[in-house]
Amino acid sequence: MRILVTNDDGVYAEGLWALVKELKQVGKVSVVAPDREQSAVGTSVTLHHPLRVKKVQPKIDGVETYSVEGTPADSVIIGLQLVAKDGIDLVVSGINEGVNLGNDVFISGTVGAALQGYFYDIPSIAVSAAFVDGKVMFDAAAKMGRLLAERVKQNKLRQKLLLNVNVPHLPFEMIRGVELTRPGHRSYHDGIEKGHDGKRDYYWIVRGEPVWDEKEGTDIWAIRQGKVSITSLPANLPGSTRSRVLKDTCSALYEELCPSND
Ligand code: MN
Numbered sequence: 496m497r498i499l500v501t502n503d504d505g506v507y508a509e510g511l512w513a514l515v516k517e518l519k520q521v522g523k524v525s526v527v528a529p530d531r532e533q534s535a536v537g538t539s540v541t542l543h544h545p546l547r548v549k550k551v552q553p554k555i556d557g558v559e560t561y562s563v564e565g566t567p568a569d570s571v572i573i574g575l576q577l578v579a580k581d582g583i584d585l586v587v588s589g590i591n592e593g594v595n596l597g598n599d600v601f602i603s604g605t606v607g608a609a610l611q612g613y614f615y616d617i618p619s620i621a622v623s624a625a626f627v628d629g630k631v632m633f634d635a636a637a638k639m640g641r642l643l644a645e646r647v648k649q650n651k652l653r654q655k656l657l658l659n660v661n662v663p664h665l666p667f668e669m670i671r672g673v674e675l676t677r678p679g680h681r682s683y684h685d686g687i688e689k690g691h692d693g694k695r696d697y698y699w700i701v702r703g704e705p706v707w708d709e710k711e712g713t714d715i716w717a718i719r720q721g722k723v724s725i726t727s728l729p730a731n732l733p734g735s736t737r738s739r740v741l742k743d744t745c746s747a748l749y750e751e752l753c754p755s756n757d
Contacts, residue, residue, distance in 0.1 A: 503604025597705075676714040
């Protein structure tokens with residue numbers, strides 16, 4: 496099992512290495528990730544200037560690691576074609592610092608990287624953990640990544656796979672379930688702040704508070720309930736089918752994630 500790990504928070508982000516630590520138990524991990532934070536760049540691919548790729552020191556010994564002067568999607572393309580020449584069986588992107596729910600999936604670099612893997616017909620998983628009061632808890636999200644990777648390894652999930660996984664800001668004993676969800680509605684009313692740099696005007700797009708829709712069965716609802724949300728994204732993309740297998744596996748995933756919970 497050969498696993499490519501990337502993210503949009505940068506190659507040295509804590510969440511990426513929390514994930515690598517768990518995924519190493521499932522297969523051979525290579526890391527190819529942006530050299531700096533690239534959140535909200537979505538599926539963007541760099542076509543108009545060359546990319547620098549640098550072999551860098553891993554945070555965990557023995558993991559081949561490269562930084563890319565580009566986007567998360569660039570990192571996946573480089574990872575698949577340049578670094579892992581003997582092929583990749585699974586792409587995992589994350590763990591993002593902050594959830595990617597509802598409309599976020601269209602601009603998320605974390606999800607954009609996983610989508611790029613999916614375009615190459617490789618099972619791909621995006622993993623994000625809630626960011627609360629300036630803190631992120633990576634443990635449950637990392638373990639969730641491993642449990643799903645194990646299922647991919649055992650061929651228990653379909654080959655054509657793109658999952659968006661979000662984990663609430665809770666310790667294991669307080670997580671209340673694992674739910675297969677559909678994307679909910681969560682959008683922002685962005686503001687514009689104008690400034691002047693001494694020569695010209697400039698503008699900042701400032702994210703407003705998200706507007707939530709908490710309908711039952713959505714990713715947003717699951718997180719609000721203290722549950723892990725798994726959204727099978729390609730439900731409406733070419734070549735995809737709804738995954739009954741995945742729905743049936745949610746309770747088993749929960750038992751393995753939180754074995755001592757009722
Ligand atoms: Mn990010």
